Amino acid sequence: MDKPHVELDRVSKRFGPVSAVAEVCLALPEGEFTTLLGPSGCGKTTLLRLVAGFFRPDGGEIRIRGVRVNEVPPQRRSTVVVFQDYALFPHLTVFENVAYGLRRRGVPGDELRRRVREMLGFLGLDAYAAASPLALSGGQQQRVALARALVVEPDVLLLDEPLSNLDAKLRTRVRTELKEIQQALGKTTLLVTHDQEEALSVSDRVAVMEAGRIRQVGTPLEVYARPADRFVADFVGVANFVAATVRAVTADGVVLESPLGTLTAPGGRSFDPGQQVTVLLRPSALRLWAAPGPGRLPARIRSTSFLGALRRHQVKVGELRLVVDQPLGEGEAPPPESWLAIDPGHLHLLPAEA
Amino acid sequence: MVSRRGIPFTRRAARAPGDALTLAVGLALAALLGVFVLWPIVEVVSFPTLADYLHLGENGRWLRATTNTFRMMVLSTLTATALGFLYGYALARAGLPARGFFRLIAVLPLFSPPFTLGFSYLLMFGRFGLVTHGLAGLEVGILGWWSLWIVQTLTNFPYAALAVERVLAATPARLEVAARNLGGGGLAIFRTVTFPLARPAVAGAALLIAIYVLADFANPLIIGGDFPLLATEAWYRIDGWGDMRGATLVAATLLPPALFLFVLERYWVGRRAYAVITGRGSALADAVLPRPVRGLLLFACAAVAGLILTLYFGVVVGAFTRTWGVDWTPTLEKWETAVAKADHVANSVLYAAVAGAAATALATVAAYLVDQKAIPGRRLIDFVCVLPAAVPGVFVGIGYLLAFNRPGVPLAGTAALLIAAFVFANLPFGYQVARAGLAQIDRNLADAAADLGASRLRILWDVHLRLIFPVCVAAWTTIFVSCVTNLSIAVFLVTPGTQVATFSILGLIGDNRLEAASALTTALLAVTLVVVGLAWRVSRRARIVPGVIGG
Numbered sequence: 001m002d003k004p005h006v007e008l009d010r011v012s013k014r015f016g017p018v019s020a021v022a023e024v025c026l027a028l029p030e031g032e033f034t035t036l037l038g039p040s041g042c043g044k045t046t047l048l049r050l051v052a053g054f055f056r057p058d059g060g061e062i063r064i065r066g067v068r069v070n071e072v073p074p075q076r077r078s079t080v081v082v083f084q085d086y087a088l089f090p091h092l093t094v095f096e097n098v099a100y101g102l103r104r105r106g107v108p109g110d111e112l113r114r115r116v117r118e119m120l121g122f123l124g125l126d127a128y129a130a131a132s133p134l135a136l137s138g139g140q141q142q143r144v145a146l147a148r149a150l151v152v153e154p155d156v157l158l159l160d161e162p163l164s165n166l167d168a169k170l171r172t173r174v175r176t177e178l179k180e181i182q183q184a185l186g187k188t189t190l191l192v193t194h195d196q197e198e199a200l201s202v203s204d205r206v207a208v209m210e211a212g213r214i215r216q217v218g219t220p221l222e223v224y225a226r227p228a229d230r231f232v233a234d235f236v237g238v239a240n241f242v243a244a245t246v247r248a249v250t251a252d253g254v255v256l257e258s259p260l261g262t263l264t265a266p267g268g269r270s271f272d273p274g275q276q277v278t279v280l281l282r283p284s285a286l287r288l289w290a291a292p293g294p295g296r297l298p299a300r301i302r303s304t305s306f307l308g309a310l311r312r313h314q315v316k317v318g319e320l321r322l323v324v325d326q327p328l329g330e331g332e333a334p335p336p337e338s339w340l341a342i343d344p345g346h347l348h349l350l351p352a353e354a
Numbered sequence: 355m356v357s358r359r360g361i362p363f364t365r366r367a368a369r370a371p372g373d374a375l376t377l378a379v380g381l382a383l384a385a386l387l388g389v390f391v392l393w394p395i396v397e398v399v400s401f402p403t404l405a406d407y408l409h410l411g412e413n414g415r416w417l418r419a420t421t422n423t424f425r426m427m428v429l430s431t432l433t434a435t436a437l438g439f440l441y442g443y444a445l446a447r448a449g450l451p452a453r454g455f456f457r458l459i460a461v462l463p464l465f466s467p468p469f470t471l472g473f474s475y476l477l478m479f480g481r482f483g484l485v486t487h488g489l490a491g492l493e494v495g496i497l498g499w500w501s502l503w504i505v506q507t508l509t510n511f512p513y514a515a516l517a518v519e520r521v522l523a524a525t526p527a528r529l530e531v532a533a534r535n536l537g538g539g540g541l542a543i544f545r546t547v548t549f550p551l552a553r554p555a556v557a558g559a560a561l562l563i564a565i566y567v568l569a570d571f572a573n574p575l576i577i578g579g580d581f582p583l584l585a586t587e588a589w590y591r592i593d594g595w596g597d598m599r600g601a602t603l604v605a606a607t608l609l610p611p612a613l614f615l616f617v618l619e620r621y622w623v624g625r626r627a628y629a630v631i632t633g634r635g636s637a638l639a640d641a642v643l644p645r646p647v648r649g650l651l652l653f654a655c656a657a658v659a660g661l662i663l664t665l666y667f668g669v670v671v672g673a674f675t676r677t678w679g680v681d682w683t684p685t686l687e688k689w690e691t692a693v694a695k696a697d698h699v700a701n702s703v704l705y706a707a708v709a710g711a712a713a714t715a716l717a718t719v720a721a722y723l724v725d726q727k728a729i730p731g732r733r734l735i736d737f738v739c740v741l742p743a744a745v746p747g748v749f750v751g752i753g754y755l756l757a758f759n760r761p762g763v764p765l766a767g768t769a770a771l772l773i774a775a776f777v778f779a780n781l782p783f784g785y786q787v788a789r790a791g792l793a794q795i796d797r798n799l800a801d802a803a804a805d806l807g808a809s810r811l812r813i814l815w816d817v818h819l820r821l822i823f824p825v826c827v828a829a830w831t832t833i834f835v836s837c838v839t840n841l842s843i844a845v846f847l848v849t850p851g852t853q854v855a856t857f858s859i860l861g862l863i864g865d866n867r868l869e870a871a872s873a874l875t876t877a878l879l880a881v882t883l884v885v886v887g888l889a890w891r892v893s894r895r896a897r898i899v900p901g902v903i904g905g
């Protein structure tokens with residue numbers, strides 16, 4: 001088994017009375033794209049800055065290739081950050097911005113020019129070498145920042161919400177580019193974002209953070225489909241939660257009594273009969289039908305939003321409010337009084353919260 | 355996201371190798387501030403005995419000077435602020451034709467020796483004044499306290515005008531249009547929207563003006579006549595009677611009110627000033643005021659501008675006149691005196707240039723250390739760096755005499771002493787400008803440089819100094835002008851070998867050689883404007899917008 005490239009071992013960081021990062025353990029495997037996902041103020045940027053060396057941890061250990069780096073200043077770490085607002089030097093040209101790190105490393109002139117040119121070419125910035133970064137668009141500035149970071153050939157690339165200043169359409173395009181560049185270079189990458197869609201779409205692994213702690217680490221599919229707890233389920237994607245009681249645990253799965261009737265969820269965890277649980281139903285696990293059928297429940301549609309590839313309905317089943325996503329390919333919009341079907345294969349059980 | 359400004363930055367990680375150096379620089383700075391800012395103050399205040407202080411009330415001349423000083427301060431502050439408000443309001447809202455011209459007039463007094471207006475007033479209304487003697491045929495001058503009042507008003511109104519204009523220009527007239535839309539009448543809008551918006555700026559400017567009037571030395575000396583004020587009284591005590599105890603008593607009287615006004619301005623008004631909304635003035639500005647009001651404002655501004663221009667014109671004409679008030683034949687002969695005293699102008703420029711550079715450098719170092727939270731006791735350093743703004747020039751002059759002009763002190767009687775006094779008297783301005791400049795620099799820029807391998811000194815050079823360079827040029831320029839035109843400090847510290855132009859001009863006026871004084875003043879004004887113009891070009895060429903990326 002490979003040793004992880006970057007390892008955080010029970011790392012803590014306090015700012016006065018505020019515990020920003022609390023005993024976090026996280027491993028970044030070599031060449032993988034890991035994302036720290038969490039809401040504002042959850043400590044994810046602090047964690048990134050700890051890895052970069054801008055902060056020194058109050059407790060725990062940060063190791064890069066097995067070597068403790070707690071006391072190593074950012075200048076002497078093999079990590080480079082792309083900042084949220086890019087932090088391009090406004091008094092230098094694009095070329096000089098990109099060349100900055102090479103100059104600090106004493107790279108000789110010819111090699112420096114060659115490497116900067118190559119990097120500018122790689123990111124499609126040739127035409128802007130002599131321009132001021134102030135004259136560029138947001139997307140171009142973002143690429144200059146990326147070029148400036150990549151040209152020094154860092155071991156680890158740290159991306160601090162690099163896409164949050166771009167408009168929605170550009171963001172989608174740039175994140176695809178980002179993923180392709182990362183794959184092409186095989187760089188160990190840590191991305192910080194509060195955008196779950198961004199996290200799921202680019203990452204090999206996602207670490208969901210809340211209040212200074214990591215709640216779950218897993219592949220995008222794992223955190224989406226099998227979240228560890230209600231917070232993760234809610235933060236990653238749209239979620240319907242239904243309280244239920246375990247009736248029996250059988251070979252087919254866990255039999256539940258719920259306001260939606262009797263449900264059978266796939267097993268996998270040990271649940272005891274009589275236990276209170278929360279059932280997670282992703283909107284895509286639900287379907288609306290115009291006609292009744294076995295296991296279908298009467299549902300009233302409260303409102304519908306058209307989202308392009310699907311329609312998202314807010315429905316009421318008895319006293320329960322649920323969100324249902326209906327792919328567009330499934331024909332006509334369902335009538336206001338419809339019938340709800342549940343795909344039992346997509347139920348996920350969470351421990352009920354106090 | 356936690357906002358980046360909200361994240362307390364620990365510099366420790368990047369600090370290790372530079373720590374010793376930083377601490378050494380911090381200590382050196384603290385020592386300099388202690389010796390050159392605090393010690394002279396202590397020397398002045400502690401010179402008189404306690405008994406001297408206790409018997410002040412029995413000193414009739416002191417009482418008169420104190421009452422006069424405060425009367426002049428209150429009167430001039432009121433009129434200068436009111437006129438400044440009117441002028442600034444007109445600049446921002448009245449859609450004046452030739453706005454640039456009117457603004458230039460408002461800036462002019464800031465770039466000329468503080469006594470220029472007093473001097474030209476003397477030329478116009480003195481014993482042989484153009485108006486009093488030439489036009490009205492009088493044989494007496496109309497000098498005295500109310501002349502001084504007029505001159506102080508004209509000298510100081512620009513501070514209020516520029517402050518009000520800046521605030522109003524940054525506040526969209528849309529607010530006033532909106533108020534009108536909601537049914538407010540003209541006066542009601544002014545009372546409920548415009549004035550409250552400008553109030554912190556007006557209050558701040560009024561306090562600054564009060565400090566300037568309180569401390570002003572040159573104008574009272576020239577046109578005050580027999581109207582003793584504290585600042586001039588301190589000078590007469592030393593110059594006339596060699597009475598150092600009397601002089602320090604008078605100077606010490608000036609300090610508490612100046613400090614009080616200063617603290618009020620900095621910690622009360624300064625905190626309350628509304629965040630200035632960025633952006634240029636609005637195109638709607640003109641629509642707000644009715645035509646008659648605009649006409650009235652234009653007339654008022656034109657009258658003020660006309661008066662100021664006439665006064666300056668008088669100085670220039672005086673330089674080319676045979677005998678002011680008697681023989682108006684144009685001549686160049688008075689320039690002989692000016693040429694003979696060219697070395698005084700050269701001294702002025704040299705000392706001011708050196709003092710400007712030293713003050714800017716010191717201020718930048720201090721601002722950097724405080725900004726980066728790199729040294730202990732930074733609140734105290736911060737306070738001492740701005741403290742000299744509250745100390746009147748006369749006080750500084752006497753303080754430096756007492757502290758350094760004694761046997762064994764290498765600075766005694768040298769130009770270096772005068773320059774040192776200039777440096778520390780002007781430190782606050784440079785310091786505040788540098789702090790503001792540094793505060794504009796996004797901290798991520800420094801982090802990005804560190805991340806890419808730049809050492810701490812390298813970051814200081816590549817990021818901080820490069821980005822605040824234009825600001826430093828501006829600070830240097832202002833300090834240069836302030837030193838070139840200074841009289842209140844120079845008057846105490848010049849020696850026969852280190853004469854400066856303002857002191858020579860004062861001497862010429864005292865000898866009633868008004869034409870030669872005009873010539874020298876004109877020369878000084880011209881040199882100042884040339885240097886300012888050059889500095890402006892340098893800073894323009896280097897102009898970049900700090901903090902725009904990742905502002």
